[in-house]
Amino acid sequence: MFDTVLVANRGEIAVRVIRTLREMGIRSVAVHSDADAGALHTRLADVAVRLGPAPAAQSYLSIERVLAAAQGAGAQAIHPGYGFLSENVEFARACADAGVVFIGPPVAAIEAMGDKIRAKQTVMAAGVPVVPGRTEPGMSDAQVTDAAVAVGFPVLLKPSAGGGGKGMRVVRAKDELPDAIAAARREASSSFGDDTLLVERYVGNSRHIEVQVLGDAHGNVIHLGERECSLQRRHQKVIEEAPSPLLDTAGRASMGRAAVEAARAVGYTGAGTVEFIVDADRPRDFFFLEMNTRLQVEHPVTECITGLDLVEQQIRVAAGERLPIDQSDVTLDGHAIEARLYAEDPARGFLPQAGTVLGLAEPSGPGIRVDSSLAVGSVVGTDYDPMLAKVIAWAPDRETARARLVGALGRTSVLGVTTNAAFLRALLTDPDVVAGKLDTGLIERRGEALTAAEPVPFTVYAAAALALLVESEPAGPVVDRWDVSDGWRLGEPAWTVRRLQAGGGEPVEVRLRGRAAAAEVQVAAGAVPARAIRDGDRLRVTVGDQTTSYAVVHSGGMVWLAADGHVTGLREQERLSSAAGAAVGDGVVSSPMPGTVTVVQASVGDEVEAGTPLLVVEAMKMEHVLTAPIAGTVAELAVTAGQTVALDERLALVTPAAGPEQQEN
Known part of the structure; x- marks a missing residue:
């Protein structure tokens, strides 16, 4: 057994692997980019090593830097987690060349199953049904277009490398293909370093069911039942469960056997997942999608119903041990x-x-x-x-x-x-x-x-305003009335006003008077009694006859409140950048998310129609195409490719085309 293992990943999966290493008594080594310095996984590990700058290509995807970190820390093995280098055949080969054990399948298995095109060809030869499509490697844009037309719309464009829904595009008509192919290639290249695409028939009324397999180096391969992963948005799983509510015992056994045979066909070892698409109306009809030659995000549900720690099994198999159970021992609880x-x-x-x-x-x-x-x-x-x-x-x-x-x-x-x-x-x-x-x-x-x-209840707006009032009040006894911002004056107290905005909604005016412990608050019509009292690290707020205990944080012009499973972020209006300042509001193009501009497709002076693509913003491996909101002229383009932008930052401006009357004048 290894005494030191490096975890070549970040986030929750790095934390997950490190915890199993600790339980096994194995020294753990975390790696991190500059963006993750001090992240939880670096604090839980026994050793943390810096890889490089924030971009993944210079840190988590750098084979040289990851191997140098492993050798410098004395690690005998590397656990890749999922994503990043987990299915990178060159990384697995480099580990072998460096004398470091890759905790995953053999290079040959990654080559056969990590490439979706080769994987389909492999299982087809074994008699496993696959989704109709074209899987020739190296297809040009023209060949992808021809393949899509031949398969019939709607079709699914899929990167040959990687997974997780990255780069996938559903195309419903031929005229959508050029933009879809370009975007799919860009995203695939960014995520996996490979822009090869394949084309499949898009099965709309489908269920996504996958089978967990385990294999060791002694020829033993078993399956641990299936997981239902049908609840997805943009081909990214959201909810997963085990077992599937669709399959019966016979269906489970049939799909399990197919998964095991697919794994055997490539000499698979370690933990892997064989994914199938199933016709929702005919559960016995299933088609091979792909094999993930790594641990899956959703592996915990299988662990919960089998009682097995899959990360531990990966490590033990990589160390040369036999599987502790055979197929007859697997029970789903x-x-x-x-x-x-x-x-x-x-x-x-x-x-x-x-x-x-x-x-x-x-x-x-x-x-x-x-x-x-x-x-x-x-x-x-x-x-x-x-x-x-x-x-x-x-x-x-x-x-x-x-x-x-x-x-x-x-x-x-x-x-x-x-x-x-x-x-x-x-x-x-x-x-x-x-x-x-x-x-x-x-x-x-x-x-x-x-x-x-x-909808944000009026009581939440009131609570946020009261929280701000509590924050502004002196902590101790009042010495000077002018130190208290409660609207006090001789005679009747004055109202103070807060303008708060939730998400992209309209600002809401909240009027307050009095001190927080005994105030009046008005959100819509009519004022009601209100009070806010600190209760440890929470704020106990009463508005009218309703009392709620909130966790409250105020930072960066935002007030965050959490209660009863609902979290609301309210921005103070006076700290908002005023979009109303633009006289041509309908032509302003703003960033819908914080990210990086990857493509600029327009220039100042261009005449555009409403819906014309102007630029592309990418964040967290997802692209978003920004289009012209109106027909007119690109009057302003404030960004260039590679530039980082903030949420709601103004990026471009389109001025409307002159009407007949304006042209005459």
């Missing part, structure tokens, strides 16, 4: 569901968000597990994937597990960063999700029913 907590705003198209974690509450209790990299003070930037944590619930049956997870998410709050927690709760209470009637298009069909921003 109960049901587990996982929700992925992302730094994103569902109400704004799931755009990535950034910020500093100012306050944090993570759930616990019977059957609850949290895999997280969060800590107060953690900076959530735009350099990496936006996933922050995973909340997992286990119970003897699916309904109890689902209810436990909804409750756990209600006890999860991250102040300072917008997350998808409320969306996850809404999704888990959707009638079809409750009934187990899942498919990959469900989230898209529900649309605003799941993603619309929840």
Whole structure:
């Protein structure tokens, strides 16, 4: 067994692997970029080594720097986690050349299954059904176009390398292909260093089911049941569960056998996942999608129902040990569901968000597990994937597990960063999700029913204003009346006004008078009595006859409040940059997320139509194309490719085309 292992990753998976290493008595080495200096995984590890600057290509994706860190720290093995170098065949080969054990499958297995084109060809030869499409390597844009037309629309463009939905594009008509191909290649190259694409028929009414396999170097391969991963947005999994509510015993056995044979075909060792797409109306019809030659994000649900630590099994297999069980020993106990907590705003198209974690509450209790990299003070930037944590619930049956997870998410709050927690709760209470009637298009069909921003109650605006009032009041006895900003004056107290804005909504005016412990507050019509009292690290707020205990943080012009599973961020209006200052408001193009401008497609003076692409902003491995909001002339272009931009930063301006009357004048 190894005595030192380097974890070549970051975030919650690095924390997860380090904890197993600690339980096994193995010394752990963390690596980090400058952006992650002081991150939780670096503090939990026995040793932390700097790799380089924030860009992944200069840090987590640098084979040379990762190997140098391993050799410098005396690590005999490297665990790659998932993403980054986990399925990079050159990295696995470099580890072997350097005499460092790669905790993953052999190079040949990564080559066969890490490339989606070769993987499909391999399993086709073994008789496993695959989704119709074209999988020739090295197809040009013209060949991809021809393949899409031949397969028939809608089609799915997929990068041959990597996974996680990065670079995938659904194309529904031929005229969409040029932009879709360019965007898919850009994103694939950025995420995986390889822009090779394949084309598949897009199966709309589908379920995504995957099978966990384990193999050792002694020829033993088993499966540990399946996971349902059908709840997705933009081909990225959101909720996963095990076992699938769709499969019966016979279907489970059939899919499990196919997964094992696929793994055997390439001499697979370690933990891997064989992914299938299943017709929701014909569960016995399944098609091979791909094999992930690594640990999956959703591995905890399998651990919960099998009692196995998959990371430990990976390490033991890499050290040459045999699997401790065979197929007949595998039993599935109960049901587990996982929700992925992302730094994103569902109400704004799931755009990535950034910020500093100012306050944090993570759930616990019977059957609850949290895999997280969060800590107060953690900076959530735009350099990496936006996933922050995973909340997992286990119970003897699916309904109890689902209810436990909804409750756990209600006890999860991250102040300072917008997350998808409320969306996850809404999704888990959707009638079809409750009934187990899942498919990959469900989230898209529900649309605003799941993603619309929840209305902010007037009591939250009042609580935020009271919190600001408490903050401005002297901590001790009042010595001078003029030190208290409560609107006091001779005669009747005056009203003080706060203007607060939630998300992209309209500013709301809150009027206050009196001290926080005995105030009046007015949000809409009519004033009501209110008071705010500090209760340890919380603020106990009473508005009218309603009392709520809030966790409150005020920083950077934002007031964050968390109570009853709801987190609300309110910006003080006077600190907002005024968009109203632009006389041509409809022509302003602002960044919908903090990120980096990767492509500028227009120039000042260009005549454009509404919807013409102007530039591309990328954050957390996701691209967003910004288009002209109106027809007219590009009058201003304030950014260049490679420039970092902030949320809502003004990037361009389109002035409307002159009408007939203006032209005559």
